[in-house]
Amino acid sequence: MAIILLILPVFIQDPYIMNIVILSLLFAxxxxxxxxxxxxxxxxxxxxxxxxxxxxxxSALSSMRLGLSPWLGLLIGGASAxxxxxxxxxxxLRLRLxxxxxxxxxxxxxxxxxxxxxxVGLTRxxxxxxxxxxxxxxxxxxxxxxxxxxxxxTAYYYVILVIFFASLGLIGWMLxxxxxxxxxxxxDEQDAALSLGIDTTWFKLLAFITSSFFxxxxxxxxxxxxxILTPTSVFSIELMIEVIAVTLIGGLxxxxxxxxxxxxxxxxxxxxxxxGEYRFMIYGAMLVATIMFMPSGLSSKLFPEKE
Amino acid sequence: MNLKLIAEQMxxxxxxxxxxxxxxxxxxxxxxTMKMLNFAHGELYMMGGYVLYFSxxxxxxxxxxxxxIAMIIAFVFGLLMEKMILxxxxxxxxxxxxxxxxxxxxxxxxxxxxxKAWGERFKSVPYFIEGTMDLFGFRVAYQRxxxxxxxxxxxxxxxxxxxxSRFGIALRATAQDRxxxxxxxxxxxxxxxxxxxxxxxxxxxxxxxxxPIFLVNPWMGIxxxxxxxxxxxxxxxxxxxxxxxxxxxLGCIESLATVFLSSEWxxxxxxxxxxxxxxxxxxxxxxxxxx
Numbered sequence: 363m364a365i366i367l368l369i370l371p372v373f374i375q376d377p378y379i380m381n382i383v384i385l386s387l388l389f390a391x392x393x394x395x396x397x398x399x400x401x402x403x404x405x406x407x408x409x410x411x412x413x414x415x416x417x418x419x420x421s422a423l424s425s426m427r428l429g430l431s432p433w434l435g436l437l438i439g440g441a442s443a444x445x446x447x448x449x450x451x452x453x454x455l456r457l458r459l460x461x462x463x464x465x466x467x468x469x470x471x472x473x474x475x476x477x478x479x480x481x482v483g484l485t486r487x488x489x490x491x492x493x494x495x496x497x498x499x500x501x502x503x504x505x506x507x508x509x510x511x512x513x514x515x516t517a518y519y520y521v522i523l524v525i526f527f528a529s530l531g532l533i534g535w536m537l538x539x540x541x542x543x544x545x546x547x548x549x550d551e552q553d554a555a556l557s558l559g560i561d562t563t564w565f566k567l568l569a570f571i572t573s574s575f576f577x578x579x580x581x582x583x584x585x586x587x588x589x590i591l592t593p594t595s596v597f598s599i600e601l602m603i604e605v606i607a608v609t610l611i612g613g614l615x616x617x618x619x620x621x622x623x624x625x626x627x628x629x630x631x632x633x634x635x636x637x638g639e640y641r642f643m644i645y646g647a648m649l650v651a652t653i654m655f656m657p658s659g660l661s662s663k664l665f666p667e668k669e
Numbered sequence: 670m671n672l673k674l675i676a677e678q679m680x681x682x683x684x685x686x687x688x689x690x691x692x693x694x695x696x697x698x699x700x701x702t703m704k705m706l707n708f709a710h711g712e713l714y715m716m717g718g719y720v721l722y723f724s725x726x727x728x729x730x731x732x733x734x735x736x737x738i739a740m741i742i743a744f745v746f747g748l749l750m751e752k753m754i755l756x757x758x759x760x761x762x763x764x765x766x767x768x769x770x771x772x773x774x775x776x777x778x779x780x781x782x783x784x785k786a787w788g789e790r791f792k793s794v795p796y797f798i799e800g801t802m803d804l805f806g807f808r809v810a811y812q813r814x815x816x817x818x819x820x821x822x823x824x825x826x827x828x829x830x831x832x833x834s835r836f837g838i839a840l841r842a843t844a845q846d847r848x849x850x851x852x853x854x855x856x857x858x859x860x861x862x863x864x865x866x867x868x869x870x871x872x873x874x875x876x877x878x879x880x881p882i883f884l885v886n887p888w889m890g891i892x893x894x895x896x897x898x899x900x901x902x903x904x905x906x907x908x909x910x911x912x913x914x915x916x917x918x919l920g921c922i923e924s925l926a927t928v929f930l931s932s933e934w935x936x937x938x939x940x941x942x943x944x945x946x947x948x949x950x951x952x953x954x955x956x957x958x959x960x
Contacts, residue, residue, distance in 0.1 A: 406766050453948045460765035461706040461906070465898045466947050469940040472895065480933045603773055610770060642781040649774030653767050654757055 380515040384587065386628040387522045388580055391529045393608040393620030395576035398533060401615035402542065403569040404549025406460050408602050409450050409467035410577050412474040413443040415596035417578025418585040419478060419485060422494045425586070432497045432586040436525075436579055443578020444571050446474075451570030455563050458552075468599070475597035485593070492590040497521060518587055525583060529576050534617060536572065545569055549615075607645065611652050613659030622660050677807055678924040684813045686920020687820035691875040692893050693900035693912040694824070695868030701907035702844040702864045705764070708772035709750065710872055710897060711890025712779035717743045717873025718885040719783065722792050732797040736877045740870040747869030750775065751862050759861075783887035791884040816878045823874065824913055831909065840864065844907070895936075899943045905953030914954055 396410045420442040421435030430438070450470045457463050479487045497518070536542060544565045547555035555562055585591055595601075604627075612623020634641045652659070692714060699707050717739040724735035754775065758767045798811035831837035842850040843860040851857050875893065883889060900919050904911025919939060926938035946953065 406769065453944060457947065457951065460769070461700070462902070462947065462951065464706065464769060465902060466944065468895070468898070469943050473937050473940045476933070476937050480937075600777075603777060606770060606773065639781070639785045643778050643785065646774045646776070646778030646781065649777070650754060650771050653770045653774070654754065657761070657763060657767065 377515050380519055382628055382632055384515060384519055384522050386625045387526045388584060388587075389604070389608055389628055390621045390624035391522075391526055392577055392580045393605055393612065393624050394530060394533055395573040395580070396605050397609050397614065397616075397620045398537070398545070398576075399569045399573040401609065401619070402537060402549060403545040403566065405454065405566065405569065406464055407450075407454075407467040407570075408464050408599070409447075409471045410573070410605050411597055411599065411601040412450070412467075412471040413447060413574040413577035414581035414584070414601065415474060415478065415593070416446050417443040417581030418591055418596050419491070419581075420578075421582035422491055422585040422591055423484070425495050426491075426493065432495055432582075435586065436582045439582030439585070440575045440579040443581065444575040446578075447570040447574025448567065450574075451567050454570070455566055471597065471599070471602070475593050478593040478597055485591075488592060488594065490590055490592045494585055494589045494591065496586050496589060522583060522587075525579060529579065530621075533572070533576065537617065541565070541568065603649075607649050607652075609659075610657075611648070611659055616659065619659050626660065675925070675928055678928050679921060680804075680807060680809065681813075682920035682922075682924025683917060684816050684920070685923065686917040687817055687824075688875045688879055688916075689893070689896050689900050689919050690913045690916025691820055691823065692872050693897040693904070693916050694827070694909055695871040696894075696897045697901045697904065697907055697909060697912045698840075698864055698868050698871075700901065701909075702840060703755075703759075703768075703861055705755070705768035706772070706898075707865075707868070708769055708894070709775040709779065710772075710868070711892075711894030712776050712783075713743050713747060713750075713869040713890070714872040714876040714893050715779070715783060715885075715887065715890035716746060717876035718794075718880045718889055719787065720873070721877040721880050722794055722885045725794055726792075732877075736874065739873045739877050743873030744866040744870040747866040748862055750869075751865035755865070756858065756861070780887050780890075787887070789887065791886045793884050794880045796881045812881060819874070819878055823871070827871075828909060836860075836863065892936075896939065899939055901953075902943055902951075903946055903953050905955040908953070908955035911953055911955040 392410065392414060395413075396407070399405050399407055417439035421432065421439035424430045424438050425432050425435050450467060454463050454466055457466065478485050481487070482489070485491055537545070544555070544560050544562075547558070547560055548562050548565055548569075552562055581596065584596070608623040608627050609620045610623070611627060612621065613619025631641065631645070634644055637644065692710070696707060696710050699705060699710075720739040720742050721732075721735045724730045724738050725732060730738075754771055755768055758764065758771060761767065796810070796812045798815055801808045801810050802814065803809075804814070831840060839850070839855045839860055842853065842855055843857045847857050850860075872893075876889070879893075896919060900912055900915040902915075903918055904913070904915030919942075922939055922942055923935045926935035930938060
């Protein structure tokens with residue numbers, strides 16, 4: 363499958379389809395990051411849109427106001443989201459019940475959204491932050507310049523592809539290691555984990571930090587790809603619900619689930635454009651249907667577990 | 670920053686707070702009995718608003734009937750929701766997450782249904798009582814006084830009902846220990862069903878009372894729902910009295926924030942208080958030890 367992704371642009375030149383694939387990959391990264399904290403560590407959070415949004419805005423503003431390169435913005439966006447993840451994670455550490463964590467993380471996200479909306483001098487609020495510089499041209503092989511301007515999406519595609527592979531690679535490595543085991547211990551039986559000497563507090567924080575980092579990187583890419591941001595487009599609950607839907611439908615707690623979900627849903631949503639205003643009604647209904655009839659998601663249907 | 674302005678805002682805050690308490694009490698009721706968060710609560714509120722609108726504007730009914738019909742329809746809707754979607758999920762694993770996802774899905778569905786069916790234009794509903802009166806030296810609109818009166822009657826009545834009636838006892842028993850209650854002959858499914866219905870009716874009532882002030886639109890349920898979340902945490906998840914106290918507290922916090930900061934930042938203040946409570950006193954005022 364990796365090979366298919368690598369050579370895809372050779373066959374597809376249509377910018378519309380390219381856009382769909384790029385967005386799918388972006389959502390895959392975002393969903394994978396949420397999967398780390400919800401699927402693997404068992405902490406159902408509603409704050410990923412905040413990480414995404416902060417990554418986006420910080421990266422955008424640092425390149426617009428501070429003149430930093432968007433490439434650096436990816437890291438800065440990720441780092442600032444990471445810091446936010448730490449701050450949001452702290453109060454959540456002592457909370458055991460799902461609803462409390464959900465409300466706390468939602469509260470933080472709403473604060474982030476309203477702050478972004480109100481600090482008009484900094485972010486231009488609801489009027490929108492446009493004129494974000496796209497990725498600057500790079501010339502890795504001396505003389506051959508990879509340009510990001512113009513209508514050709516190919517360059518962007520490869521950037522998100524690299525981000526996709528890197529993120530999944532890092533997350534996958536982390537989940538296969540002892541860290542992943544600890545996460546799952548926290549999810550399945552926290553008290554047992556504690557009794558075995560696993561510092562659940564530390565690992566919960568780690569889950570917050572890592573998942574928020576990747577969400578921030580995703581947000582930063584989004585900023586330099588779409589080139590315009592508004593608080594509602596990146597900080598809203600709708601975005602969070604999309605992440606939940608993608609991860610759930612693909613398979614919560616599985617590695618490839620979010621990826622499958624991201625591609626399926628992005629394509630489906632585009633296809634549903636034909637239905638116009640019924641789009642989101644179908645979306646909501648699908649969410650309900652999935653949790654009722656197929657809670658383990660698509661990936662369990664496509665790759666039946668050996669157990 | 671004069672005292673009169675603050676007092677006026679506080680009065681406003683208390684009126685709004687009583688409605689927050691109403692919406693939150695439904696939410697805390699569901700949490701107390703079923704141990705779940707209803708993320709579609711705001712949309713049940715929204716439906717109450719729309720039913721009122723249609724009753725008053727299209728059917729030309731008196732507000733009293735409009736409110737009653739809105740409550741009944743919301744009640745039925747709550748019953749349907751519980752029966753069709755939540756009951757199947759009840760005994761399956763993952764109950765701490767599945768109702769949140771399910772109700773989120775329902776919420777999106779209903780919001781966009783309203784958008785598609787009734788359009789995005791905000792619809793206005795006339796005040797039930799026109800005019801203002803003098804209350805301790807302040808000019809207060811009759812509508813707002815009505816809100817407070819209705820809230821007081823409903824909350825006291827409901828509290829008595831839960832304390833004294835057979836259903837109320839059954840409710841509290843099921844909330845404490847579902848299995849023990851079932852052993853004693855209480856049909857827990859019926860309790861859940863009615864709890865959901867009552868909770869929805871309460872939300873719809875709040876919506877009808879506030880509709881003349883805040884206008885009817887597909888997204889009208891989102892702010893009340895968020896505020897209800899804050900209130901139930903402040904008051905303690907599962908505590909009816911806590912929801913009432915928390916509702917008034919939130920109303921006051923909001924009005925003070927409006928005076929001292931600005932209306933744009935009042936929600937941030939409210940959320941900040943929520944987070945502070947979660948850090949220092951997660952069980953809220955009257956909540957249980959579980960958090």
